[in-house]
Amino acid sequence: MTTSQLHSDQDALRSMSAEELLGFVESQHAARLEAERMLLRAARQWAVLHSPDALPVGDRRGRSRARSAGAEGTPKITEYAAAAFGARIQTSPYGARKLIADAVDIEHRLPQLHAGLDSGVVRVRCARHVAEATRELSAEEAAWVDGEVVDSADGRLPWARFEALVDGKVAAAAPHLARAREELAQTEKHVRMSRVNRHGMATLTIRDNAIVIMTAEAAITQVAKKLEDTIPEASRDERRVAAFAALVNPATHVDPEIRQIRPKVSAHLHFAIGTPVARLEGHGPVTMDWVRHTFATVAGRIKVTPVLDLAGQAPVDAYEIPQQLRDAVRLIHPADVFPYAASLARTGDIDHTIPYSEGGPTAIGNLAPMTRTHHRVKTHAGWEARQPFPGIVVWRDPYGAFYLVDPSGTRRVWGTGSRPALTRDDVTTTAIVLDGFAA
Known part of the structure; x- marks a missing residue:
């Protein structure tokens, strides 16, 4: 790009309104x-061009050292x-080999993701992650x-949640492999001081069972x-460090309650x-063998809380939200409901979708x-x-874009006149959105 072209593009951006700039950003994205997607297709074609069958007949070295481009059983x-x-x-x-391996695996082992890439729906990053995560699985499991x-x-899904979804499905597809990995991880327990210690500060890392x-x-x-x-x-951080010190050496602390903390x-x-x-919140997928072994060896009492009846949660005539209703909301909405948000934490806010001050109830369907x-x-x-x-939240941003x-x-989701709706469900959803918001 020449300097004059760069200045021309910058001038074009400066002349755009906020709505025009957002439309430009969307098209560039x-x-x-x-x-x-095109680069991934090119990587796959590069593998085709460099099959050992394409070598000259006398090139034994290149043929003898050829290997599967992706998972075992894929073309060499x-x-x-x-x-x-x-x-x-x-x-x-190395980086190019990974790209080629992912491209080959997607075509030969992940047909639905492959079709989604061809249709322009599936993201390359997502498909490549699945290809890498399933490389040790059989073709049927993948x-x-x-x-x-x-x-x-x-x-x-935001990236962290997509990774968690794939991890869970991989474990469910090959529980024997998940259990083998858990057993291997058990050998990696340690308490270790980091070598990166500067300015009188040091770091201690502890790796152990998730429950510990x-x-x-x-x-x-x-x-x-x-x-x-x-x-x-x-x-807060200084108090947590002091708390760690007190727990490691309770005799130095005068408060007897801290010495007997449970x-x-x-x-x-x-x-x-x-x-x-199973899925352990904040950790990821674990096998039921791990659950049985871990909870059998945990010291102290284990309290099992019954499954909540989501349909039976009565509204509350108050702004404050009781704990049981909070738990029900968390089950209905497993993550932060802002568009593309990643947080799964249970410590965030519970929002009244329609504010309580404007008549919004403290009830399922408005929290x-x-x-x-x-x-x-x-x-x-x-x-x-x-x-x-x-369980369904529809948003409108300040510039009129809708998200479900x-x-x-x-x-x-796209309103009438902005872009053709993608599916019949989106048409229905858009109608509900437009009816539910003020003009």
């Missing part, structure tokens, strides 16, 4: 996603094929994961809370009867979790939200 590629391809895209031969995650591979670490975290939090009156001038841990485990894999930052955006920055049904958020993620 779509072009970037399509460029990524010559030893040095990735080097030239990688140089052209400014990456190492195909099952493919079908389970393809609907969420269009960018509707959750218990330690709960104990530190509990003691730090008690220290608020003892050292009120200290920051932390309470809430472990939220989600599973269906008969399934080999949803958000971080404090997103809550403030909704309150002060011109964003509006409605829940046409419990449900447990499967976020999707852009």
Whole structure:
């Protein structure tokens, strides 16, 4: 690009209104996603051109050192094929080999993701992540994961949640492999001082069973809370460090309650009867063998909380939200409901979709979790939200764009005249959106 072209483009951007600039950003984002798809297709074609069958008959060395381009059983590629391809895209031969492996696996082992890429719906980053995560699985297991995650591979989920979804499906497809990985991880327990120690400060890392670490975290939090009156001038982090020191050497602390601390841990485990894999909130998928072994060896009492009856949650005639209603809201909305938000934390705000001061009830269908930052955006920055049904939140940004958020993620919905609706469901949803918001 020449200097004059650059200045011309900058001038064009400066002349755009806010709405025009957002439309430009959207179109550039779509072009970037399509460029990524084309690069992936090129990587696959490079593997075709460098099959050992394409070598001269006398080239035994290149043929003897050829290996599967992706997972075991996929077509082979010559030893040095990735080097030239990688140089052209400014990456190492290793990086290029990974790209080629993902492209080959997607075509040969993940047919639904492959079709989604060809139709322009699936994101390359999502498809590549699934290809890498399923490389050790059989072709049948990989195909099952493919079908389970393809609907969420269009960018509707923030990256951390998509990774968690894929991890869970991979574990469910191959529980024997998940259990082997858990057993291997058990050998990696350690307490280790970091080598990066400067300015009189040091770092200690502890790796152990998830429940053990959750218990330690709960104990530190509990003691730090008690220290608020003892050292009120200290920051939250400073009190937590002091709490750790008191727990490691309780004899140095005068408060007898701290010496006898008994932390309470809430472990939220989600599973269906008969399934080999469960999901431990804040951790990820674990096998039921791990659950049985871990909870059998935990010291102290274990309290099992019954499953909440979501349909039986009565509204409350008050702004404050009882804990049981909060728990029900968290089950209906497993994540922050702001568009494309990633937070799964249980410690954020519960927002009244229609404000309580404007007649919005404290009830299922008008409550949803958000971080404090997103809550403030909704309150002060011109964003509006409605829940046409419990579990579905529709947003309108200050410039008139609509987004639908449900447990499967976020999707852009298009009103009449802005762009053709994608599906019949989107047409219905858009009608509900336009009816639910003020003009």
